[in-house]
Amino acid sequence: MSFQAYLDAVETKTGLTPRELVERAREQGFGPGSRATPIVEWLAAEHGLGRGHAMAMVHVITKGDRISTKHVGSGGTHADASDRLWLDGKDSRPADR
Template identity: 80%
Template structure:
C-alpha cells in the first residue's frame, strides 16, 4: 500500500481528510518533535485508527507532506507517484497528482 493509499484509507475510515486531522493534531499541540506514542493513542481513542494508519498520520503531523523519493516511481507495493502527499481529500485530488 502506498503512503497516499494509507491517507486515503484514513479518510474513508474517519470521514476526515488528512488535513482536517492535521489541524486537529495541531490544536492538540502535536507537531514536529512530538513522539509517536501520544499521537497513536489519540488517533486510536478518538478515531479508532490502527497502528499502521496512525503511523502514516504521525509522519504527516511531525514531518509534513513530503516523503522520501526512494519509493517514488518504484514498482514496489509502497510506491508513490510523487514525493508530496495530498492532504485535502481524495475526491479533490487533481488527476495529475
C-alpha cells in the same frame, strides 16, 4: 500499499481529510517534535485508527507532506507517484498525483 493509499484509507475510516486531522492534532498540541506514541494513542481513542494508519498520520503531523523518494515512481507495491502527499481529500486529488 502506498503512503498516499494509507492517507486515503484514513480519510475513509474517519471521514476527515488528512489536513483536517493535522489541524485537530495541532489543537491537541501535537506537531513537529511530538513523539509518536501519544499521537497514535490519541488517533486510536478519538478516531479509531490502527497503528499503521496512525503512523502514516504521525509522519504528516510531525514532518509535513514530503516523503522519501525511495519508492516514488518505482512501480512497486509501495510506490507513490510523488514525494508530496495530497492532504486535501482523495476526491479532490488531481489525476497526476
